[in-house]
Amino acid sequence: MFKKLDPLLHSELRLAVMSLLVELEEADFVYLRENTQATAGNLSVQLDKLSVAGYISVEKTFEGKKPRTICRITPVGLRAFESYVDALKSYLK
Amino acid sequence: MTPEQSLKVISDAIAKSRKDFERNAGTPMILWGVIVLIFSIVIWLLLRTTDNLMWNFLWFGIPVAGWPLSHLFLKNKEIRGARNFVNDTIGQIWIGYGIFAVATAVALSFVAAEHIGAITIVLLGYGAAMTGMVLKNRFITIGGFITGIGGAVALCVFRTYDATLVFSVASVVSLILPGIMMNRNNR
Numbered sequence: 264m265f266k267k268l269d270p271l272l273h274s275e276l277r278l279a280v281m282s283l284l285v286e287l288e289e290a291d292f293v294y295l296r297e298n299t300q301a302t303a304g305n306l307s308v309q310l311d312k313l314s315v316a317g318y319i320s321v322e323k324t325f326e327g328k329k330p331r332t333i334c335r336i337t338p339v340g341l342r343a344f345e346s347y348v349d350a351l352k353s354y355l356k
Numbered sequence: 357m358t359p360e361q362s363l364k365v366i367s368d369a370i371a372k373s374r375k376d377f378e379r380n381a382g383t384p385m386i387l388w389g390v391i392v393l394i395f396s397i398v399i400w401l402l403l404r405t406t407d408n409l410m411w412n413f414l415w416f417g418i419p420v421a422g423w424p425l426s427h428l429f430l431k432n433k434e435i436r437g438a439r440n441f442v443n444d445t446i447g448q449i450w451i452g453y454g455i456f457a458v459a460t461a462v463a464l465s466f467v468a469a470e471h472i473g474a475i476t477i478v479l480l481g482y483g484a485a486m487t488g489m490v491l492k493n494r495f496i497t498i499g500g501f502i503t504g505i506g507g508a509v510a511l512c513v514f515r516t517y518d519a520t521l522v523f524s525v526a527s528v529v530s531l532i533l534p535g536i537m538m539n540r541n542n543r
Contacts, residue, residue: 355363
């Protein structure tokens, strides 16, 4: 029996962001953009979707005079990611 | 996306992030190892040539010289924009080592100065062994145990100025060699 894949995570960019954040304690917008090779606009939209779902927390801060957006995975996001990987396994068996 | 493509996205992202952090993970160990090595050899030379125990106070020069040097040399090697759990944990282990080593050395210098070396080297071995365990690296873990236990025993047995050289060996076994090995494995 195939498990349902979370539609929020079943998108290449959102899944890549969540995979990076699972591995990291935190990552800023620039790091995520460089490591996913996404455009700033697209990444911003996808981060917003993940944030609204409660999968990540987004903190806006300043480094000197430059604005900095720091993202962290939340416990809800971690559970969703684990469930997504579990669901994936059911397809690959 | 097919399940296979999803899995590839996940594994590629995780592998890339790990590689970024592992690339220069051994460099701080090499830097601190070289600092300890230089200080231990210089102190050994000064003790042998002058017979003046006051040169032992130069050990406090390790953190004094080490912090600015590590800030200077490692600044460009830091990953910008992200932090990971493993690197943070290892950094905290060595900050803890630095605080305990200095505090123990200061306290013992009033009551039992002859034991400073043995206790500092046990702490050094503990720090290296913990680092090895966090990284799941058997070579670093074993190097840490050899340094901690072997170094302390050696310091208690050799009670001459030459005991200072135990620190030189310890810096090579627990810091420099594991650091070089880590960097080489992660290239």
